[in-house]
Amino acid sequence: MTSTQTPPSRSPSARPATTAEIEARTGLDDGVLRALVHAFYDKIRRDPVLGPIFAARIDDWPPHLERMTAFWSSVALMTGRYHGAPVPKHIGLPIDRGHFERWLCLFREAATEICTAAGAAHVIERAERIARSLSFAVEDARGGGIPKLA
Numbered sequence: 598m599t600s601t602q603t604p605p606s607r608s609p610s611a612r613p614a615t616t617a618e619i620e621a622r623t624g625l626d627d628g629v630l631r632a633l634v635h636a637f638y639d640k641i642r643r644d645p646v647l648g649p650i651f652a653a654r655i656d657d658w659p660p661h662l663e664r665m666t667a668f669w670s671s672v673a674l675m676t677g678r679y680h681g682a683p684v685p686k687h688i689g690l691p692i693d694r695g696h697f698e699r700w701l702c703l704f705r706e707a708a709t710e711i712c713t714a715a716g717a718a719h720v721i722e723r724a725e726r727i728a729r730s731l732s733f734a735v736e737d738a739r740g741g742g743i744p745k746l747a
């Protein structure tokens with residue numbers, strides 16, 4: 598391998614070269630993302646506002662944590678491991694913008710504790726973008742979105 602080639606990716610991926618390049622740049626891989634997901638949901642479950650919302654809907658945590666690791670692997674490393682539809686799972690939850698802000702606050706804390714600075718910046722940017730679009734989708738489903746033109 599010459600120095601211009603990217604090393605093999607550490608995480609199984611549908612796009613190994615892209616994944617390897619992101620891993621090299623950010624220090625992220627599936628192992629780091631799994632640790633991030635566990636640290637983040639430990640915080641979520643202890644949070645007095647968000648904890649009960651999750652507790653009312655998730656009895657079996659290990660499959661949720663595996664799904665969230667696959668989600669973050671797809672989002673952050675472009676591995677294509679997650680096949681799901683998050684929006685319908687959030688419509689109908691008792692949440693508003695304040696809950697998303699709180700979710701992001703805990704996510705930023707966990708990312709800063711677990712990832713390198715570049716890795717934390719990479720996942721936080723994506724979390725902020727997805728939280729914004731989920732928040733719009735939840736509001737829109739309630740009829741509080743952008744008013745329709747006549």
Ligand code: HEM
Binds near residue numbers: 655686696700723
């Ligand atoms: C106020 C903030 C949030 C709350 C209370 C919340 C709550 C939940 C709950 C209870 C579930 C499980 C739903 C079920 O299995 O029936 C879930 C799933 C999920 N959430 Fe959130 N969530 C929040 C924000 C976010 C954000 C910002 C993201 C992404 C950055 C996200 C990504 C996901 C994904 C990928 C799933 C799995 C969906 C699937 O089953 O494939 N959530 N969330």
